[in-house]
Amino acid sequence: MRYIIIGSGAVGGSIGGRLHESGRSVVLVARGAQVGALRERGLRLTVPTGTLTLDVPVAAGPEDVELREDDVLVLAVKTQDSVAALDAWAARPVAGGGTAGERLPAVCAQNGVENERLALRRFREVYGVCVVLPSSHLTPGEVVAPCGPYTGALVLGRYGTGPDDTARRIADDLEKSCFLAPVVTDVMRWKYGKLLGNLANAVEAVCGSASDAAARDLTARAKAEGTAVLDAAGIAYASGAEITELRSGTVDVQPLPGEPTRSSTWQSLARGAGSIETDYLNGEIVLLGREHGVPTPVNAALQAAARESAQRGTEPGTLSAEALTRRITESTPA
Numbered sequence: 001m002r003y004i005i006i007g008s009g010a011v012g013g014s015i016g017g018r019l020h021e022s023g024r025s026v027v028l029v030a031r032g033a034q035v036g037a038l039r040e041r042g043l044r045l046t047v048p049t050g051t052l053t054l055d056v057p058v059a060a061g062p063e064d065v066e067l068r069e070d071d072v073l074v075l076a077v078k079t080q081d082s083v084a085a086l087d088a089w090a091a092r093p094v095a096g097g098g099t100a101g102e103r104l105p106a107v108c109a110q111n112g113v114e115n116e117r118l119a120l121r122r123f124r125e126v127y128g129v130c131v132v133l134p135s136s137h138l139t140p141g142e143v144v145a146p147c148g149p150y151t152g153a154l155v156l157g158r159y160g161t162g163p164d165d166t167a168r169r170i171a172d173d174l175e176k177s178c179f180l181a182p183v184v185t186d187v188m189r190w191k192y193g194k195l196l197g198n199l200a201n202a203v204e205a206v207c208g209s210a211s212d213a214a215a216r217d218l219t220a221r222a223k224a225e226g227t228a229v230l231d232a233a234g235i236a237y238a239s240g241a242e243i244t245e246l247r248s249g250t251v252d253v254q255p256l257p258g259e260p261t262r263s264s265t266w267q268s269l270a271r272g273a274g275s276i277e278t279d280y281l282n283g284e285i286v287l288l289g290r291e292h293g294v295p296t297p298v299n300a301a302l303q304a305a306a307r308e309s310a311q312r313g314t315e316p317g318t319l320s321a322e323a324l325t326r327r328i329t330e331s332t333p334a
Contacts (some may be wrong), residue, residue, distance in 0.1 A: 001169060002027065003073045004065060006085050008034060008043075008058075010077030010135040010264060013143035015179075017045040018151055020056045022177040027057045027065055035060045037141030044141055048148040048254035067094045067104065071122075074172060075115065078268070079280040082110070082118050090122035105166055105220045106164040109154065112194050112280040113191050113266065116159040118310055128153035128240075132189035132247050134261045138270060146256045153251045157187030180250050183275055186236070193238030196226045198281045201265035202302035205276070205311055207324060208317020217322040221298045226285045232292040261317075269309055269316045278306035301328045 001206030002025035005016035012028070020026040020043075030038055038058040045052045059065045071094075077085050107122040108115040119126045131312030132317065135145040137209050145151050156171050158164050164186035174181035199222040204210040210219055230237050239329050254263065283301040289296035305327075307320055 001025070001173065002068060003074055003173075004059075004067075004089075005029060005076055006089065007077035008038065008073065010145075011131055011133055012074070012131055012284065013043055013137060013154065014135045014145040014151055015074065015076065015109060015154075015174075016056060017043050017052065017054050017143065017145075017253055018029040018179065019173060020054050021045075021052060022173075023174055027059055027285050028095040029059045029061065029065070029190050033140040038193045041141050043143065046144045046256065047151060048146060048256065055179065057079065062088050062092045065092075066091055067100055069094055069096050069103060071100075072105050072107060072166075073100065073111055075119065075184050076109045078264070078275070078277045079110060079112045079115055080275050080277060080325040082115050085159055086119055101268070111194065111277060112211065113188060113284060114197055114280050116188070120159060125166065127170070128157055128159045128187040128191055130187060130194050131195070132201045132243065132251060132280070134251075134253055138267060142331050144256065144261065146253050146261055147179075147251045150180045150250045151178045153182075153246050155182055155187060155190045155246070157184045159187065162186075168302075180245075180246070183215065189269070190238045190243075192230060192235055193240070193243055194235040195236060195281065195284060196223055196230075196264075197240065198265075199223055199226050199299065199302075201263040202278045202282050202306045203321065204263050205269050205278075205316050206302065206305045207321045210262050212321060214325060218298060218321055218325060220280065222285075222302060225289065225294070225296045225299050227294060228292045229288045229292065232294050233314055235290050236289075246264075248258075262329055265306065266316050268269070269306075269314070272313050274310060274313070275293065276306050276310040278303050280305070294327075297328055297332045301331065 008028040008030040043054045105125040107127040109129040163183045171181040200219040282303040285299040
């Protein structure tokens with residue numbers, strides 16, 4: 001199997017780098033400054049044992065890759081970029097006939113719960129991954145993955161129909177590449193559980209930190225809304241204890257020089273990416289709350305504040321947790 005990693009930032013770079021290091025065939029698909037940096041210097045992947053310089057083949061888009069029947073497309077872009085990526089790749093021809101959408105598996109290694117549905121409109125075979133992979137990408141060509149002994153936990157399953165031989169083969173390659181990769185029948189239950197944890201991303205991104213008392217209170221309130229919404233919608237989700245148990249002793253952050261690993265949402269603001277995934281994290285809770293009559297003022301405020309920060313190009317921490325709390329209080333009917 002050859003892995004086409006579509007999006008080579010923190011998650012895609014970590015997965016693609018580790019697969020390449022273990023001898024698997026990999027192509028990293030990147031854009032902007034990342035393409036030039038990867039082609040010029042290779043992927044610099046920093047892990048607890050040191051920095052690896054990996055000469056992984058790089059493509060700037062689907063036009064640079066001749067697809068084969070043994071390819072696996074791994075989608076690792078943010079959800080707001082999924083439709084463009086899926087449309088571009090699904091229509092590409094595969095050697096021997098047919099298109100990628102008809103013949104190749106698409107693996108959604110992404111936060112949120114919308115990507116699999118978007119992919120299934122374009123690909124016959126879709127796999128979900130609950131990504132527990134603390135990592136960062138702030139400099140072109142460089143990714144930091146500070147966890148050990150496993151680089152991350154990637155809970156994998158075929159979307160809608162449970163595990164199959166393809167899922168098991170992918171998991172086997174991941175297990176041989178420094179990942180914990182359990183194959184499950186209910187991958188979306190794990191992804192909804194991870195969604196609840198990701199509701200804190202916007203707090204850290206907008207307020208600069210999620211650790212002070214006011215920020216912790218916002219996070220707790222956002223998660224309480226999320227739990228109430230999922231319960232009202234009848235959606236099953238893995239508990240925080242299950243996710244903690246999954247990574248306990250196997251995916252532990254090791255001390256590395258420099259800044260601590262920040263959430264993917266914080267990193268988007270720090271890089272000035274111009275867009276942010278909050279519409280598909282906190283925004284997912286807002287959407288479900290509106291459908292099922294559950295108020296979600298905290299998640300709505302976090303969604304709006306994060307979008308505002310991304311559109312204005314502001315850095316993380318421009319709005320304090322106290323100011324955001326006041327904004328919520330003022331906008332919530334008595």
